[in-house]
Amino acid sequence: MMQDPSRPAEKSPAETGPFRRGVRKTLPLLIGTTLFGLGTGAATAQAPIPELALFAMPVAIYAGVGQLAFAQLYTLGTPFPAIAVTLILINLRYIIYSAIASVWPRPKSLLQRLLGPFLVTETSFALGLNEPLADRFRFLLGVGTALWSTWVVTCTIGTLLSSQLPPLKHGYAIPAIVLAPILMNLMKGRQKAMLALVAIGFGLLLSGVPYRLGPLLAGLIAVAGALLFERVWKAWR
């Protein structure tokens, strides 16, 4: 069959650069980011924060829960050091993601190296895990750029339209739906599926732990349990 010469030949995934591949793989996830961004923007607009700071929030604090926590604590008149400590506690998982990503080969460009950590989120980190090790950092930059720019735009729209947007009753399900394909990829294999079930169980048990530390503890307990089980299983066999 003759190829239409006016149309550029479509490149296979292996031929496209990691940055562009990252942007492309993020496109289906942007629906969820848009919904979550609109909701977060509308929610933070309820806090008595001056406009300049309000619009700077999605740009500087690139963490949805972090933004909501900041807005809530600010409304209550919490002093900044206490807000800062809370933000650190509820975002401790980023230290783990970043520590794991520290073994990914880094690009030569200083700007890209400095930008990488800023763009680390659940989505960019988890999507990066499916890429060849050498491509992961630049892939993360592609995913992160698409997500962050969408985040900033949708949060801003959400803030501007806060009085007209209906509140979402089931916003709690959006992150899980958006990250469902990534979760399924990560859970391949019996050991990881079992680990996921244990993590969900402990996540439910520890959901009341303050500062959103429950999921972090649940994840760590599940991994420790999996390692222990593997040892005992090997010794027993």
Next chain:
Amino acid sequence: MNEFLFVLGAGIILYAMKAVPMLVARLPQTRLTTVIFDLLPVGLLTALLLPPVLLGGVQQPALEGALAIASVVVALALSAVTNRAAIGIAAGLALLAVAELV
């Protein structure tokens, strides 16, 4: 102005939390750390994402809650079966939209 500086300060703290381990830390590369780094994302992400859906769904009226939980189950199942992210996400969000409208 103070609030703007607070936001900026919070952003710098968050950035430092990611940049220091990612760019400065040198983690030992042993068999154990490789296994831990392979398992940790699964444990952390499932514990972070799925329990809030179950807890949130249970706290809603029966039909709405069931639809919200089902939207995540459908997204997971379709993503696994079709191996296409867009299909799972679109189906999950469509079902969630139904839950919103109930």
